[in-house]
Amino acid sequence: MAKTPLLGRTLDELKEIVFGLGMPKFTAGQIASWMYGKKVSSIDEMTNLSLKNRELLKASYEIGCSAPVHEMRSADGTVKYLFSVSEGNFVETVYIPEDERATLCVSSQVGCKMNCKFCMTGKQGFAQDLTAAQILNQIYSVPERDTLTNIVFMGMGEPFDNLDEVLRALDVLTSDYGYGWSPKRITVSSVGLRKGLRRFLDLSDCHLAISLHSPFPAQRKELMPAEKAYPIAEIVEELRRYDFSKQRRLSFEYIMFKGVNDSMVYAKELVKLLRGLDCRINLIRFHAIPGADLEGSEPETMLAFRDYLTGHGIFSTIRASRGEDIFAACGMLSTAKRQNIDSE
Structure with a gap:
């Protein structure tokens, strides 16, 4: 039993x-x-x-803890761990050391229903939600657990599609009886599922990151099918109802694709879309995945894009690329593991 x-x-x-x-x-x-x-x-x-x-x-x-079944270590110190969560199903957890920070990127689902064009996890399809135990085990069982300064829910899966278990895990992480972490050390990323968004903002003080990737609805829908049900314009209007100046930070994730969403036309439209909202934009260089006809933007293009946004009132940063030598893109390692099992 x-x-x-x-x-x-x-x-x-x-x-x-x-x-x-x-x-x-x-x-x-x-x-x-x-x-x-x-x-x-x-x-x-x-x-x-x-x-x-x-x-x-x-x-x-x-207790319900279990060690990673595989790991890959990058020359830059990044470590990608693979955890088995059920027969033939795996999730990835990534440890990212940088200066005085040590961030752990955790998963909330096996696969994902969102099917974003640029995401290897979405190409897996959806297999199962993780329990709070399986979410927390990713933190509990990595060797670097006592050095961690930040947790980001930006791994496999859509956190707001499994919000009950994510909220339970967040309660353990931030409560005095649990880890006692400040909510300001935790960021949850979402495409913006409306019902989950409201619940999260009402019940948690953790930081929020919204996947944006294009300010134009038609193009965002092509990149992210969730745009059809959860339009970015409506998400932004919903976010305007909340105060992000004190309790938490609001950021938008913007993966930059060469010749697709990296011209000044897009920067200007982002300024229009987000004007007056207390937020920041994280610009991310695309990591190539099989089957996606997309390339990452050139560094100088990203710099110009960042400078335009910051110069027009939206603080923007370029996220450093990490772990490119170890299946950098989310979902790559777990996909490879599943394919190996299927071929045996």
């Missing part, structure tokens, strides 16, 4: 578990401390629980 993971459980959920097992209420806090504070790998390590209570827990529960 498979046991139920304790990892990913909120304090209230842990209280329900210990109550159901006839344990004292304070035991829930002890379990949370062992997992999220001391990061134990087994219930046996919870030595301030009585032997009887440990045995009760072990009968039905386990």
Whole structure:
């Protein structure tokens, strides 16, 4: 019989578990401390629980952590980890060290329903949502876990399409009983699913990043089919209802494709679209993937684009390209692993 993971459980959920097992209420806090504070790998390590209570827990529960099944290390220090989440299904987690920052990019789904033209994960199709335990295990089980300064939900999947589990994971990460992280250390990226967007903004103080990639609806729909259901103009109007000046940062992700969305026409339209909104734009050079007739923009084009946006009131940065020698694009490593399994 498979046991139920304790990892990913909120304090209230842990209280329900210990109550159901006839344990004292304070035991829930002890379990949370062992997992999220001391990061134990087994219930046996919870030595301030009585032997009887440990045995009760072990009968039905386990920590639920598991090590990566594969890793690839880049010359620039970036590490891409592969986690097995179910039979034949894998997710990627990327550790990105840069100066005094150490960022971990985590996944929320196996595959993705959004099918963006430039994304290898979307080409996999959708396989399953990750549980909060599987999301947190990506943080719990990387060797660099104690050096992390930031978490970004920008890996495989659309976080707002699995929002219940993402919110549960965020609660563990930001609560005193859990990791105790400031929400300002966490960014969640989305194409802008409307219902999920509202819930996230109402229930979480973490930073938000919206995938934009073109200010023109017809072209954005070609790059991102989600534009049809979630138009960027409507997303921007929705965002204007919220205050981003204090609690959180709002950013827009803009992958630059050579000759597609990198001329000044696009920069000018972005200024019009986002005028008056307290936000920033992260410009990203495209990492080529199989089957996509797209190329990354030239560095000088990106610099001119950035300078125009910043000069017109929208602070913009160019994200450094990392890990290009280790299947840099999201979804590449997990796709290769699945193909290897299928061919065996």
